[in-house]
Structure formats: structure tokens, C-alpha cells
Amino acid sequence: MDIEGFARDKIQKNNHDVVESILADRIMEYKEINHDNARLMARAVLEEVTNTLKIHESEDEFLKEIIGFNEAQVGMGEMGVGSRGAGDFFVHRKIAEIVASTQTGALINPTAQDDGGVVKSTIKGEDVYITTAVDGIHSRLSEYPFLGGFHVARASLRDVCVMGSDPVAIISDLHLADDGDVGKLFDFTAGVAAVSELVNVPIVAGSTLRVGGDMVLGDRLVSAVGSIGVSPYPPTARKRAEAGDIILLTEGSGGGTITTTAIYHGLFDVVWETMDINFIQASEAIMHAGLLPEVHAMTDVTNGGLRGDAHEIATTTGLGMEFSHEKIRQMINPKVLDMLDSLNIDPLGVSVDSLMIIAPEDVARKVEKVISQSGVRVSEIGEVDNTGVPRMIKDDGGVEELKPLFREAAYTKIKKLVGDTTPEDFELMKEKVEKAAQESIHKKNKVVKAIRDN
Known part of the structure; x- marks a missing residue:
């Protein structure tokens, strides 16, 4: 429980005595202390919070701007931040813009996603x-x-x-x-x-x-x-991918997401499937074989699953990709896949922690061989093209464009209740988030200038 946040919210709606009493009761739910000491703690919190609110009385407008923050009036959960979907990707792009505004010249910075x-x-x-x-x-x-x-x-x-x-x-x-x-x-x-x-x-x-x-x-x-x-x-950044490249995928057994899914559904034996270092073994095999300079791009199938990664690669490069649904499923650990299927969780919408390698065909065949020799399963799952659209060939021959949902595939019961439907006011939410991000860049520029001038 965030008692400072609680006090900050309630103090503006109720008088001090009421808030102090409520807060003392909350503190006693967590702390083994008597009521008098809980009241003293609550009173101290309220005093500190009240002092912080006095900044509004200051005549130093610049300091007030620095201490405050630019409210987007959009909550983390509303925007889907951390849920590895369209809302999360949008916010991360705004964060990347703030980083890029420093113009400090990294070879690969967050704008590349x-x-x-x-x-x-x-x-x-x-x-x-x-x-x-x-x-x-x-x-x-x-x-x-x-x-x-x-x-x-x-x-x-x-x-x-x-x-x-x-x-x-x-x-x-x-x-x-x-x-x-x-x-x-x-x-x-x-x-x-x-x-x-x-x-x-x-x-x-x-x-x-x-x-x-x-x-x-x-x-x-x-x-x-x-x-x-x-x-x-x-x-081996995403932007180096080229049309005609072959897409390889190593077997994915999952990490934190799959572990969470297993634990919270009581399927504890699946946890063991995630406890390996296959990904790093595969990467090292490519390095030790001297093939790294010839590989165009590599990524891990994590944020939002393959749907999310395919979309981000296409957005970054302007290229398209064609994937085989059947071949992708074959590269997911069988026990993990069975769990996802039984729980009606889209395997392409969650982090399965596979290594995706994008390389010219002759290089891809060499990579495939050395990874297999390291003891890790790997297979071709698709190809890069110039269509600009990431898409999947389904088992019935149909074609589905791969787009990230508003949130990654729901892998716990609470996530299923929250849902992955894009909010009707998503565009308005993006405008508010955009405005807050630009105001933060403006504040950063003002502070940097002020410090340099002094």
C-alpha cells in the first residue's frame, strides 16, 4: 500500500482528522503497532504531504514546473503500458523520442525499438x-x-x-x-x-x-x-533485415510470462520447461562459428509475442514478412504449447523466448547447422519481402496480417477479465500521451539551458 499516495489523494477531499484516522487503520493492517503509534505515523505522513503541496504557493514558477509533472490524464492500465500491445508500443515510442531529443549519438538508441x-x-x-x-x-x-x-x-x-x-x-x-x-x-x-x-x-x-x-x-x-x-x-539490429532473407526460429520454452501462466493456473510441471539457457547457447553457437558478421538481424520473441515483434520489425524497416503458422507452432516447446492451447491462449501473442534470426539463405543454412549442433532445435519459419506487411499463412491456406492487439494475449484469469480490446477513445488517449511527452521534452530543454547558462 502506498500510504503517501493514499494521503495525497484523500487530503484534498477530506479534513486532516478523518484522513489521519483512516490512514492509521490502514497502517495497522500491515504493521504490528498499537493505535497511538499508528496515528503518530499517519500524522507524520500527512504533515510531509501537506508540506509538499505548499509548492503551489511558491513564486518560483520554474521550480514549480520542475517539481510537478505534465499529466497525460491517462492511466498506465488504461493505456496498456507493460502489457506488450499497441498502447505499450506507442508509449515506448514516446519515451524513445525523449531519449532521442538529447542528440547524444548512440549507434542504436531506443528509437529503433x-x-x-x-x-x-x-x-x-x-x-x-x-x-x-x-x-x-x-x-x-x-x-x-x-x-x-x-x-x-x-x-x-x-x-x-x-x-x-x-x-x-x-x-x-x-x-x-x-x-x-x-x-x-x-x-x-x-x-x-x-x-x-x-x-x-x-x-x-x-x-x-x-x-x-x-x-x-x-x-x-x-x-x-x-x-x-x-x-x-x-x-545485428532489426533495421539491417533485407528482402529475400530467410527467417529462422529456435525452440521457445518461455521465461517469466510462461512461468507466470503455469504457476497461476496450477500447472507447475511446465515451470521446469522454462529453466534453460538454450537461447544463449544458440547465440554463442553463431558467434563461435564466425557467422555473426553475415547475419542481418536477430531478435527474441518476447514483447507481445511474434505478432508484436513482426509488427515492430516491419514498422522499423518498411519491409514485409511471410510466416508459416504450422512451422511456428512446431518451434514452441510441446508442453508449453499444450498448456497454451488448453487455456485458449494465443501462442503468437505471448513471449515464448525464441531466438529469431534473419539472414541471407546461404548464411541461414550455416546458422541452422551450427545451432542444431549446439543441441538447440531450430527451423525456417518464413521469409522477408518488400510487401511492407507482416502476415501469416494459416493452416487452411488463408492469410492473416500480423498486428499487435491492444494488450498481449491474456495469459492469466485477471488479464482475461481486463481484456485486449482497443478502447474506443484510444486515438484521444494517444493525443494526450503525445502532448505530455512533448511537454517533458520542453521541460528537459529548459532545465539543460538553465544549468548551462549558469
């Missing part, structure tokens, strides 16, 4: 490409910290590998709410460390804090794991 970012450096006359990526723990794995750490570490390393980089370091940022058991910190770190040990990439730094400090009660765990990789070759 790629898996990782890349900067180019020259050391002793040799070009070196440095890739960084960061992923957050799956929100529904807060109660399962080892699995959360394991899968977020894998996800971060995957994002480095698909850019053609050799992972060299892992970093971890861990936040646990005030009432969380310290053991969660250790189990999460052990999950990250298990992946670190399996792929021989060291954990080199990290941070551990409380979620919201004293202001958030409960035991929610939120965290992120980042990875750093290096390569002597240019990145």
Missing part, C-alpha cells in the same frame, strides 16, 4: 561495439523471487546476445517494500547468480533499496537486471 542499445567506441584503432540492455522482473513473480531473478537475468542477457554482442557483465537493481522478508533479496540474487554461473558472465554491481522507503507498506518486490556486451562487429 530494438532489444538493446549500442554505442561504438575505438580502442587502439579498433572499433568496439558496446551493447547494454535492462529488463524488469515479471510483476507476478514477486512472490517467487528465485524464478523472478532467474528469468529477468536470462531476458537481459538475451537482449545483449540478439544484438550480436558477447555478454561480459551483469548488474542488478533490487527494490523490496518495507514489510518484505529480507530472504526475498537473497533468493532473487540467487536466481540471477544461477544464470550468471551457467553462462559464465559475472555479476559486477548492483543496488538494493526499499520500494518507496517508509511510504510503501507490504512486501512487493520490483527489480531490474542489466547486461553489458561487447563485439568487434556492427550490431
Whole structure:
């Protein structure tokens, strides 16, 4: 429970005594303290929040602008942020625009909507490409910290590998709410460390804090794991795909999403199917065979499933892609596929954590061979063309254009209740989000100018 947020909302609608009493009761639901101490804590929170509201009385208009934020008046859930669909992709493009407005010159920055970012450096006359990526723990794995750490570490390393980089370091940022058991910190770190040990990439730094400090009660765990990789070759970014390229896909067993699906449906044996490092093995096989410079692009089938990835690649490159529905299904772990089918979850709309490789046909055949020799299943599933449209050839011969839904395929009961239908006012929501993003860029520019001028 966010007691600061609660106080901030209620204090503007009720008098202090009423809010203090309600807040004290809420605090006692989480803390084993008596009513008098709960009232003291509630009173302190209200005093702090009241002090922050005094900024509106300040004559420093610029400071008021910095302290406040540009409200889009659109909620995260309304927009589908984090749900890996059309709304989420739109918001991420706005974030990328804010990053791009700095004009700091990364080789691959968030505007490419790629898996990782890349900067180019020259050391002793040799070009070196440095890739960084960061992923957050799956929100529904807060109660399962080892699995959360394991899968977020894998996800971060995957994002480095698909850019053609050799992972060299892992970093971890861990936040646990005030009432969380310290053991969660250790189990999460052990999950990250298990992946670190399996792929021989060291954990080199990290941070551990409380979620919201004293202001958030409960035991929610939120965290992120980042990875750093290096390569002597240019990145295998999506924009390098070319018409005529063959599309390969490795077997996908899923990660955090599939684990969450299995746990919350009581299908616990499926969890074991996700516990592997096949993705990294496949990436390393390509690197060690010296084929990386000849591969045009690589990506992991995660955000919004293959529907989302195909759409993003087509948007980035202007190219089209033709996929075989039957061949895609054959490259999903059989137990995982059975679970998705039995629960009526679209396998093309969720993260199955496959490696997708896009390369000229002769290169694709070599890649297929070395990945198979590494012990990972891989197969051709389609081809890149000039149509500008990603589409799938269905089992009955029909053709379906691959478009991301407003949210990824619903893989828990609560997600099914929320639904994936695009809101009727989606265009209006996008306009509001666009305006808020542009105002944030404007604020950033003003602050940078003010600091430089001083």
C-alpha cells in the first residue's frame, strides 16, 4: 500500500482528522503497532504531504514546473503500458523520442525499438561495439523471487546476445517494500547468480533499496537486471533485415510470462520447461562459428509475442514478412504449447523466448547447422519481402496480417477479465500521451539551458 499516495489523494477531499484516522487503520493492517503509534505515523505522513503541496504557493514558477509533472490524464492500465500491445508500443515510442531529443549519438538508441542499445567506441584503432540492455522482473513473480531473478537475468542477457554482442557483465537493481522478508533479496540474487554461473558472465554491481522507503507498506518486490556486451562487429539490429532473407526460429520454452501462466493456473510441471539457457547457447553457437558478421538481424520473441515483434520489425524497416503458422507452432516447446492451447491462449501473442534470426539463405543454412549442433532445435519459419506487411499463412491456406492487439494475449484469469480490446477513445488517449511527452521534452530543454547558462 502506498500510504503517501493514499494521503495525497484523500487530503484534498477530506479534513486532516478523518484522513489521519483512516490512514492509521490502514497502517495497522500491515504493521504490528498499537493505535497511538499508528496515528503518530499517519500524522507524520500527512504533515510531509501537506508540506509538499505548499509548492503551489511558491513564486518560483520554474521550480514549480520542475517539481510537478505534465499529466497525460491517462492511466498506465488504461493505456496498456507493460502489457506488450499497441498502447505499450506507442508509449515506448514516446519515451524513445525523449531519449532521442538529447542528440547524444548512440549507434542504436531506443528509437529503433530494438532489444538493446549500442554505442561504438575505438580502442587502439579498433572499433568496439558496446551493447547494454535492462529488463524488469515479471510483476507476478514477486512472490517467487528465485524464478523472478532467474528469468529477468536470462531476458537481459538475451537482449545483449540478439544484438550480436558477447555478454561480459551483469548488474542488478533490487527494490523490496518495507514489510518484505529480507530472504526475498537473497533468493532473487540467487536466481540471477544461477544464470550468471551457467553462462559464465559475472555479476559486477548492483543496488538494493526499499520500494518507496517508509511510504510503501507490504512486501512487493520490483527489480531490474542489466547486461553489458561487447563485439568487434556492427550490431545485428532489426533495421539491417533485407528482402529475400530467410527467417529462422529456435525452440521457445518461455521465461517469466510462461512461468507466470503455469504457476497461476496450477500447472507447475511446465515451470521446469522454462529453466534453460538454450537461447544463449544458440547465440554463442553463431558467434563461435564466425557467422555473426553475415547475419542481418536477430531478435527474441518476447514483447507481445511474434505478432508484436513482426509488427515492430516491419514498422522499423518498411519491409514485409511471410510466416508459416504450422512451422511456428512446431518451434514452441510441446508442453508449453499444450498448456497454451488448453487455456485458449494465443501462442503468437505471448513471449515464448525464441531466438529469431534473419539472414541471407546461404548464411541461414550455416546458422541452422551450427545451432542444431549446439543441441538447440531450430527451423525456417518464413521469409522477408518488400510487401511492407507482416502476415501469416494459416493452416487452411488463408492469410492473416500480423498486428499487435491492444494488450498481449491474456495469459492469466485477471488479464482475461481486463481484456485486449482497443478502447474506443484510444486515438484521444494517444493525443494526450503525445502532448505530455512533448511537454517533458520542453521541460528537459529548459532545465539543460538553465544549468548551462549558469
